[in-house]
Amino acid sequence: MLKIYKSFFKRNITPISLDQYVPKVELKEYLKLNDSIYEVDSKAEKGMTFSRLLNYKYSDALKKMDPDHLVALVTEVIPKYSCLVFCPTKKNCENVAEMICKFLSKEYLKHKEKEKEDVIKNLKNMSSGKLCPVLKRTVPFGVAYHHSGLTSEERRLLEEAYSSGILCLFTCTSTLAAGVNLPARRVILRAPYVAKEFLKRNQYKQMIGRAGRAGIDTVGESILIFQEKDKEQVLELINRPLENCYSHLVQEFTKGIQTLFLSLIGLKIATNLGDIHDFMNGTFFGIQQNVLLKEKSLWEITVESLSYLTEKGLLQKEMVATSEEEHQCNFHITKLGRASFKGTIDLAYCDILYRDLKKGLEGLVLESFLHLIYLTTPYDLVPQCDPDWMVYFRQFNQLSPAEQNVASRLGISESFIGKKASGQAIKKKVDKDVVNRLYLSFVLYALLKETNVWSVAEKFNMPRGYIQNLLTGAASFSSCVLHFCEELEEFWVYRALLVELTKKLTYCVKAELIPLMEVTGVLEGRAKQLYKAGYKSLMHLANADPEVLIRTIDHLSRRQAKQIISSAKMLLHEKAEALQEEVDELLRLPPDFPGPVDTPTEKAWS
CATH class of the missing domain: 3.40.50.300 (P-loop containing nucleotide triphosphate hydrolases)
Structure with missing residues (x-):
């Protein structure tokens, strides 16, 4: 069939050059x-x-x-x-x-x-x-x-x-x-x-x-x-000619090959050693293996990567007999592996995340969002962090006793930050990554309270673009951690908490503006305008008159007004359907559920 199509196109289709339509510059x-x-x-x-x-x-x-x-x-x-x-x-x-x-x-x-x-x-x-x-x-x-x-x-x-x-x-x-x-x-x-x-x-x-x-x-x-x-x-x-293009898988095995293998097994595309090796042979990395691989063969790298995932507790190995003499090595994804796969967690950090969440259960401080924010601060941004120790010390002193308790549970004391700020030598060893991660948590915490990138940028002496990127990264990682926790029964307590935190990090505005910002095309500035004009809920916005909206809101075109109202109606409809589905689910009785039994009184009335 493929040959017939190729023959047809060769005979009937004249190749067209884009140069006929796009003039060369x-x-x-x-x-x-x-x-x-x-x-x-x-x-x-x-x-x-x-x-x-x-x-x-x-x-x-x-x-x-x-x-x-x-x-x-x-x-x-x-x-x-x-x-x-x-x-x-x-x-x-x-x-x-x-x-x-x-x-x-x-x-x-x-x-x-x-x-x-x-x-x-x-x-x-x-x-x-x-x-x-x-x-x-x-x-x-x-x-x-x-x-x-x-x-x-x-x-x-x-x-x-x-x-x-x-x-x-x-x-x-x-x-x-x-x-x-x-x-x-x-x-x-x-x-x-x-x-x-x-x-x-x-x-x-x-x-x-x-x-x-x-x-x-x-x-x-x-x-x-x-x-x-x-x-x-x-x-x-x-x-000189352009540099050659090489497969990215060869550069970072942790983020490349091992993540790929976990996905292959998690999606059941390939679950045994032979199939996984065959799959790798068909990748760009596999095609370039003679150039890229000097010391090890592709087979050895495949075996090593699968062994690493097994040792880390993300995969389980099982030998299955295919005949009396032959056995096949099959792999199954573990609960931790599935959580990492579903949450798209970087495999370099999945065991650290599991340990941090487990430790958090021992004494989760819920009097503020600080402890949860720390647990959802992206690990990959921590090495780049260079704290301003005077700012760190100032922010530390402004914490409430409950918030200082969070730092204490992480092993960071006020005296340690004070000594760093004054340039004193410190004998006691403290985990640098934990210290830097808490500093980034302070930035995010301040941002959630003030919801103003400019003021937080000035307070921490950081570029406003960096702070916005940190916020975006934290919102994304919070969602990943939520999916990670959904796959692990022991972390059930985090689920409801992280839903709320993810929403706060995603929008980073005062709580009353969040429903308006769920509407397509409404950012913080526009949400504030709408709220001030009296459109305080999704229903108010869905029932708005475009002409009134144009007169009420500055710099709003008719097209934008209609788009916002249409989006609000669609969102309201989706939420109503979701609620209706929940109601239907609750009212739906199982086939073996016993029917109502008449009481003597009911029989008498009948």
């Missing part, structure tokens, strides 16, 4: 060394040919502030066209954005002035009146920075402003090169580094690939700025 690659700009040319002896000298009048102050001539490079394209400047670090992004704006003429302020004022107003509205001082100075010039320190709402708003031409310049980190569709006429790489690491060929190609917009521009340009000391490495960078 020429990408010109340039290098900049001092005042000279060179074009990348694979036919040239060194891979580059001289193009031009940079023509821009620099004052002494500008030379000192802008040794890379970024102002000259960006003003050749903005504000008519868009431009991206990739910087090595987040702090560098902010500094470069401010520096460029200091030397832009006041004419740039007039370009789409009203639209830029709206961007600033919207940034303030979504942040409870707060506005980043850097963005306050740069957005009026059509310039903004873009990195993980921004909240997701800020990023979305700035990206929309850039895509619509309101903002013409982004200073950004390498993360913008992947996953975000923000093309530009010119892309500038301020240095051939990401943080302290020299660029890889695939990173370079990913960044310069932002240049050129199909259907908008006919050409795109990239300029890599480098110093004399990096010349040889840069020439090698532009001439």
Whole structure:
């Protein structure tokens, strides 16, 4: 049958090239060394040919502030066209954005002035009146920075402003090169580094690939700025082929092969050693095994990984006779393995999580959410945490006696934090991971109480984007821990508690706003507007009149109003159906349930 289909398509279908529909955008690659700009040319002896000298009048102050001539490079394209400047670090992004704006003429302020004022107003509205001082100075010039320190709402708003031409310049980190569709006429790489690491060929190609917009521009340009000391490495960078692509399974067996095996057995796709090995042979890792595996064979790695999962108590091994002489090694998932599989818990942490939850049962402090928050703070964020000890000590002193009891149960005392804050030597050993995890728990706890990313960011001296990512990670991990506990009878007490906590971490608003935020398209700012206008429940919102909603709520379009009301009605309907199903389940009698027996009194009345 497959051969017939192939034959049919070969005879009847003419291959169509996408080039017929999507015009090619020429990408010109340039290098900049001092005042000279060179074009990348694979036919040239060194891979580059001289193009031009940079023509821009620099004052002494500008030379000192802008040794890379970024102002000259960006003003050749903005504000008519868009431009991206990739910087090595987040702090560098902010500094470069401010520096460029200091030397832009006041004419740039007039370009789409009203639209830029709206961007600033919207940034303030979504942040409870707060506005980043850097963005306050740069957005009026059509310039903004873009990195993980921004909240997701800020990023979305700035990206929309850039895509619509309101903002013409982004200073950004390498993360913008992947996953975000923000093309530009010119892309500038301020240095051939990401943080302290020299660029890889695939990173370079990913960044310069932002240049050129199909259907908008006919050409795109990239300029890599480098110093004399990096010349040889840069020439090698532009001439060498792309790095080979290898299976990720080879890098981290804990997160890769072992997790894959647990899923295969949990889903009953492959449950015996032979089938699992055959499955691995068909993966990308299996295809590359001759290149990737030097010391061990794929069979040995398969056996070792399954042995590890068995030793960890996630799998059980069973030898089954297939004939009088042959036996087959079958695997079954254990309760702990199923809990880890259903909760998608990283196998590096599943036994630690089990131990922490078990220990928590011995004395769970429920006078506040702090103890539960600690148990759902993601393990993978702990190694990156670097506590500010003075802040830690200050926050510790503000805890209630019950909350301090949580720290005490974890083995962390006020005197320990005090000594760390004052820089004293500490003889007693304390688990660093527990200390760091409790610090992150303090951040999340403060966020649940204040529900304001800005104030918590200032209190803990952390980027607001990092705090939002911590909150998102905690909400996700809390849901994972909930599914983990649902599979283990001994953790029944956590189930109801974690449902409530997961909801709080997901929305991170005052309790009365949570029902409104369950509606599609309603974020915190909009929920506050609706609540203030009298729409205090899902029913109120479902029965709202779109025209009244538009007049009552600022900056709400008719389309958005109808969408919110429609979503509220659908959500209300789903909840009503769920409740009806529960009622039907309760009223449904089993087939062998005895019918009602008439009492003597009832017989007399009948």
